[in-house]
Amino acid sequence: MVMSLDSIEQQAPEDGLHGTASRLRPLPIALLVAGIYTIASVVYIRVSSSIAARLSHSVAEMQAIEQYKGIFFVLVTGLLLFVIAWLLLNALRRRDEELLRNRNVLISSERVAIAGIFASSMAHDVNNILTAIQGNLELLMEYGSPDPTHRTMLADAYQAGERLGQVSRRLMHSARSHTPGQITNLDLVPIIQEAADFAHSHQKVRQRHVSLELPDTCVMPVNAPMVTRSLLNLIINAADATAPGGRIQVVLDVQEKEVVLQVHDDGPGIPGHQLERIFEPFFTSKEDGNGLGLLSVRSCAQEHGGRVLYRQSPLGGACFELYLACNSALTPQSA
Incomplete structure (x- = not known):
């Protein structure tokens, strides 16, 4: 329809x-x-x-x-x-x-x-998923394996999620500015x-x-x-x-x-x-x-x-x- x-x-x-x-x-x-x-x-x-x-x-x-x-x-x-x-x-x-x-x-x-709306919608969904992923990573970093190598890998994953979140937020801001x-x-x-x-x-x-x-x-x-x-x-x-x-x-x-x-x-x-x-x-x-x-x-x-x-x-x-x-x-x- x-x-x-x-x-x-x-x-x-x-x-x-x-x-x-x-x-x-x-x-x-x-x-x-x-x-x-x-x-x-x-x-x-x-x-x-x-x-x-x-x-x-x-x-x-x-x-x-x-x-x-x-x-x-x-x-x-x-x-x-x-x-x-x-x-x-x-x-x-x-x-x-x-x-x-x-x-x-x-x-x-x-x-x-429409392109801006779709980009903003996708960025919003990505942010929601990243929030859940980073929450679990924080728990693993706090209560997970004490092995330094594992903790370094978790920290790297968390920082990568932070960078992806920044990209997503910039995409949302750009979409709104082109309304x-x-x-x-x-x-x-x-x-x-x-x-x-x-x-x-x-x-x-x-x-x-x-x-x-x-x-x-x-x-x-x-x-x-x-x-x-x-x-x-x-x-x-x-x-x-x-x-x-x-x-x-x-x-x-x-x-x-x-x-x-x-x-x-x-x-x-x-x-x-x-x-x-x-x-x-x-x-x-x-x-x-x-x-x-x-x-x-x-x-x-x-x-x-x-x-x-x-x-x-x-x-x-x-x-x-x-x-x-x-x-x-x-x-x-x-x-």
């Missing part, structure tokens, strides 16, 4: 990251343009016909004037259509170029972040809206009904790139778990000390025997999955002093809840 942002590379972009096009109202605009064109055409025909009737002195002159009038109308209409089409296509091209740039930056950020973005005071609502707009460029998401339930504003310390990436992963996962025409619901619940970003779907949910493993690195139920998407979401939660949980959704499928602390536990940096 886990699916990372890499899958977006294979999809044709439709919507810009800022969702400008998705907030337009095509039907009213099209009706307005058609109405203006119709009124202008009727006025032109009536006025030009009246002028032609006054200027012509015979049927032949009337026919000639009507012919020239028709040619002029076609030329002007064709020129207007050319200008409108050129402007629209240029706007679409610029928007697609902007989307492509934003998408490439986001995908590159995703890869760097994209920084914690700043931002409004979380437009970040969520932009991420949802961007997710709509994914082929599977376009075939689902995505709804947002958001407050008017929610200003808090937040790492915008990490939240955007996490929400993209969750929405794409939800789309992958539902059939075409399925429902995906994104909810932002503002509480006293934290906010909860929920992503619901009406799919089958996650089987009980997989629940304990869904946040493990490389665990996936998909043939083309890499098992790192939810690990990235968990890293985002940890960066914000929160957590990520799974529960059954009222829609009938899965619900992932990303908790983000909004208190003094996080130290915003100046933007």
